[in-house]
Amino acid sequence: xxxxxxxxxxxxxxxxxxxxxxxxxxxxxxxxxxxxxxxxxxxxxxxxxxxxxxxxxxxxxxxxxxxxxxxxxxxxxxxxxxxxxxxxxxxxxxxxxxxxxxxxxxxxxxxxxxxxxxxxxxxxxxxxxxxxxxxxxxxxxxxxxxxxxxxxxxxxxxxxxxxxxxxxxxxxxxxxxxxxxxxxxxxxxxxxxxxxxxxxxxxxxxxxxxxxxxxxxxxxxxxxxxxxxxxxxxxxxxxxxxxxxxxxxxxxxxxxxxxxxxxxxxxxxxxxxxxxxxxxxxxxxxxxxxxxxxxxxxxxxxxxxxxxxxxxxxxxxxxxxxxxxxxxxxxxxxxxxxxxxxx
Amino acid sequence: xxxxxxxxxxxxxxxxxxxxxxxxxxxxxxxxxxxxxxxxxxxxxxxxxxxxxxxxxxxxxxxxxxxxxxxxxxxxxxxxxxxxxxxxxxxxxxxxxxxxxxxxxxxxxxxxxxxxxxxxxxxxxxxxxxxxxxxxxxxxxxxxxxxxxxxxxxxxxxxxxxxxxxxxxxxxxxxxxxxxxxxxxxxxxxxxxxxxxxxxxxxxxxxxxxxxxxxxxxxxxxxxxxxxxxxxxxxxxxxxxxxxxxxxxxxxxxxxxxxxxxxxxxxxxxxxxxxxxxxxxxxxxxxxxxxxxxxxxxxxxxxxxxxxxxxxxxxxxxxxxxxxxxxxxxxxxxxxxxxxxxx
Ligand SMILES: [Ca+2]
Ligand SMILES: [Ca+2]
Ligand SMILES: [Zn+2]
Ligand SMILES: [Zn+2]
Numbered sequence: 186x187x188x189x190x191x192x193x194x195x196x197x198x199x200x201x202x203x204x205x206x207x208x209x210x211x212x213x214x215x216x217x218x219x220x221x222x223x224x225x226x227x228x229x230x231x232x233x234x235x236x237x238x239x240x241x242x243x244x245x246x247x248x249x250x251x252x253x254x255x256x257x258x259x260x261x262x263x264x265x266x267x268x269x270x271x272x273x274x275x276x277x278x279x280x281x282x283x284x285x286x287x288x289x290x291x292x293x294x295x296x297x298x299x300x301x302x303x304x305x306x307x308x309x310x311x312x313x314x315x316x317x318x319x320x321x322x323x324x325x326x327x328x329x330x331x332x333x334x335x336x337x338x339x340x341x342x343x344x345x346x347x348x349x350x351x352x353x354x355x356x357x358x359x360x361x362x363x364x365x366x367x368x369x370x371x372x373x374x375x376x377x378x379x380x381x382x383x384x385x386x387x388x389x390x391x392x393x394x395x396x397x398x399x400x401x402x403x404x405x406x407x408x409x410x411x412x413x414x415x416x417x418x419x420x421x422x423x424x425x426x427x428x429x430x431x432x433x434x435x436x437x438x439x440x441x442x443x444x445x446x447x448x449x450x451x452x453x454x455x456x457x458x459x460x461x462x463x464x465x466x467x468x469x470x471x472x473x474x475x476x477x478x479x480x481x482x483x484x485x486x487x488x489x490x491x492x493x494x495x496x497x498x499x500x501x502x503x504x505x506x507x508x509x510x511x512x513x514x515x516x517x518x519x520x521x522x523x524x525x526x527x528x
Numbered sequence: 529x530x531x532x533x534x535x536x537x538x539x540x541x542x543x544x545x546x547x548x549x550x551x552x553x554x555x556x557x558x559x560x561x562x563x564x565x566x567x568x569x570x571x572x573x574x575x576x577x578x579x580x581x582x583x584x585x586x587x588x589x590x591x592x593x594x595x596x597x598x599x600x601x602x603x604x605x606x607x608x609x610x611x612x613x614x615x616x617x618x619x620x621x622x623x624x625x626x627x628x629x630x631x632x633x634x635x636x637x638x639x640x641x642x643x644x645x646x647x648x649x650x651x652x653x654x655x656x657x658x659x660x661x662x663x664x665x666x667x668x669x670x671x672x673x674x675x676x677x678x679x680x681x682x683x684x685x686x687x688x689x690x691x692x693x694x695x696x697x698x699x700x701x702x703x704x705x706x707x708x709x710x711x712x713x714x715x716x717x718x719x720x721x722x723x724x725x726x727x728x729x730x731x732x733x734x735x736x737x738x739x740x741x742x743x744x745x746x747x748x749x750x751x752x753x754x755x756x757x758x759x760x761x762x763x764x765x766x767x768x769x770x771x772x773x774x775x776x777x778x779x780x781x782x783x784x785x786x787x788x789x790x791x792x793x794x795x796x797x798x799x800x801x802x803x804x805x806x807x808x809x810x811x812x813x814x815x816x817x818x819x820x821x822x823x824x825x826x827x828x829x830x831x832x833x834x835x836x837x838x839x840x841x842x843x844x845x846x847x848x849x850x851x852x853x854x855x856x857x858x859x860x861x862x863x864x865x866x867x868x869x870x871x
Contacts, residue, residue: 269839279839328709356808358706365810366671369839372807377800379723389835391800457720457734461804464715465699467708492732496612496622496712 197222199257200519201248201302202512203241203264206309207283207350210237212244213509214252214259215516219320221509223251234286241292242299249300261303261522263515264292265312269369275306278368283350305518309333310371311362312514313474314355319517321507322472327360329470330462331510332373332455334477335399351386352394355514358466374398378457396454399477402430405447409433417441434480452484456492459485463497474505540565542600543862544591544645545855546584546607549652550626550693553580555587556852557595557602558859562663564852566594577629584635585642592643604646604865606858607635608655612712618649621711626693648861652676653714654705655857656817657698662860664850665815670703672813673805674853675716675798677820678742694729695737698857701809717741721800739797742820745773748790752776760784777823795827799835802828806840817848 198217204210213224225244232240245262252259268280268287275293280286293304307315314331317323323331333353352374356363363370374394375387382391386400395401409415410428419439420432436444459471473482482504489498507513541560546553556567568587575583588605595602611623611630618636623629636647650658657674660666666674676696695717699706706713717737718730725734729743738744752758753771762782763775779787802814816825825847832841850856 358701359704361702363701363809365840366812367810367839367842369837370808370810372810372837372840375807375837376804378720380721380725380796380800382723387837389803453723457723458804460732461719461801462808464718465713465805465808466706467710467713467715469709494712494715494718494730496710497708497715499710 196256196258198520199252199259200516201245201252201259201262201300202515202519203245203262203266204309204312204509204512204515205237205241205264205266205284207267210240210244211512212241212248213512213516214248214255214257215513215520216257217520219513219516221512222255222257223248224512231285234290237287238290238295242296245296245300249302259302261305261519262296262300263312263518264296264304264306265309265511265515266292266306267309270306270308270311271368272305272307272311272364275304277306303519303522305515305522307362307514307518308353308355309511310353310373311355311364312512312518313353313510314357314362314371314472314514315517315521316507316510316512316514317472317474317505318357318514319521320513321505321510322470322503323357326357326470328358328466328468329472330354330356330373330466330468331472331474331505332459332478333510334397334473334475350398350400352398356466356468358468373458373462376458376461378454378461393454393458397451397477397481399430402433402447402451402477403428406430406433406436406444409436409443409447414443415441430477448480449484452481453488455481456485456488459502460489460493463489463493463500467497468500470501470503472503472505474507474510478504539599539601541863542595542602543859544588544595544602544605544643545858545862546588546605546609547652547655547852547855547858548580548584548607548609548627550610553583553587554855555584555591556855556859557591557598557600558856558863559600560863562856562859564855565598565600566591567855574628577633580630581633581638585639588639588643592645602645604648604862605639605643606655606861607639607647607649608652608854608858609635609649610652613649613651613654614711615648615650615654615707618647620649646862646865648858648865650705650857650861651696651698652854653696653716654698654707655855655861656696656853657700657705657714657815657857658860658864659850659853659855659857660815660817660848661700661857662864663856664848664853665813665846666700669700669813671701671809671811672815673697673699673716673809673811674815674817674848675802675821676853677740677816677818693741693743695741699809699811701811716801716805719801719804721797721804736797736801740794740820740824742773745776745790745794745820746771749773749776749779749787752779752786752790757786758784773820791823792827795824796831798824799828799831802845803832803836806832806836806843810840811843813844813846815846815848817850817853821847 354373379391385392697716722734728738
């Protein structure tokens, strides 16, 4: 086995990456090549801010020991969190209901002072875009947009409903993330696709996510189920199983025309929203992240060919092949900045 | 009177600014403080590219003599043109019908070699945004969006219809114009506001401009006139007068409810499109340029208060007070770059 000195030379440059969502907290050791070397996960909804912060610090301490045992040199900590983030200050300014009370929370100061490492913070949609830029389909691109439809797998309805409420996103223009004038750019789920249209969780109507998000499909699945129009031959419901978007997709695949019409309307809404993005920002690629990306990709490709301006539709519509874009993006906050030697 | 030497010291730093639209060509001498010291104008639709270029060169030579007589030192030439522009190369890549054939036209090389001055080119929407940034409501702002609804006054129906076909725009993010991956960002008229909706000149349906542009209002005015529903007491048509948006606006102001409903639908469409822009880019200001801005501004303000995300609607909706944003923006291309001493 190599000597202690060689060991030191062979240390892996790495980052600790935090992914904080409404129901889960995960902390990973990520190498500079984008390998997730270790990840711990806690299911932890409905915590107070103090409990949440304590749990973050606890898992970070655990993972920083783990990093040592993996012979990793940790350069810093990157945090991906739900909510509106001021990345310059490392503060969560405001969150939606899934992270209730997670407002005006300074993440940088406590984490940095306990772990003795530099800390970067951005919101989950932006981190996903950064993950794609450094390790995924956005590599080498100056202008692309990520549209994220949640992160859970389709296996379990409860996890689907908990982790796929809306649509998020992140945008890279001229090589840099767009944050906007007060850090709430890329609220892509609330692009309007209709003058009226169905109610959205944001309080308005006709938003893209009111048609095509996981929660929109779940809403329609429940409606169909209530009128006896969801379940078709070949489908089995467990006793007490909660109806979700996954049942709608399954029904559609098994030939249920009403289910199929709901998904097609969702695909049209996403296509219309994406067309507006193409005409506004003219990206070279749209990356569909998350569980519903592959459901809609072909519909989007077909629609923009028919309805987009020719010069703006010279664009790739891609389904992400990253399993953990937000975690990788959180790591890249560290690995990009420390390489440039600027804080 | 001051000596020749003093005269030289007192020369006004200035730019020649070209504004090329579908029916008009204008060339101005603009001082670095944003004063339009002299402007010549030619009405010249349906020219060949060679005729167009010759006319541009002719007026530029005229105006460069004028500049000398005004004791101006001309630092360069800025060109605002309709169409998709590659500003790095100074080339018009492609134009729409209003500048037929105006494709793959190198403006920089011939103008620069005849006038012996550096030349910058950008499209009219982008120039409007630059004009606002240097001399108008965008001064000092890093994130704002201009939405342009044509430039003619409302006085003459013919001029209205010729010069207000669509909706253009320009966007400044993080202090810089957004051009996109192949120079067709900011096609703001073709933001979708409806899953279906009325036909748009672009070949699609439901675009913002199909509801609220000058040509959309003119289309609806003609429909109302055809069914005898446009003209109300107090309106007078000249013999052979062409019906346009201005009649619709007049009718609405005189109490015509059908005309009013058309304008309200237009205002709603513009509001919905602007809400999508706010949720995507989170600018601190929206500047409505052109003849229809003041018609829609209050409707937009009211709508976004009710339908926008609170953090994204902390935004000023402003009607431009510049008479010539595109000309001033063309001048600012010169005056900004030469000040920085980079070409
Ligand atoms: Ca976001
Ligand atoms: Ca434009
Ligand atoms: Zn919404
Ligand atoms: Zn259109």
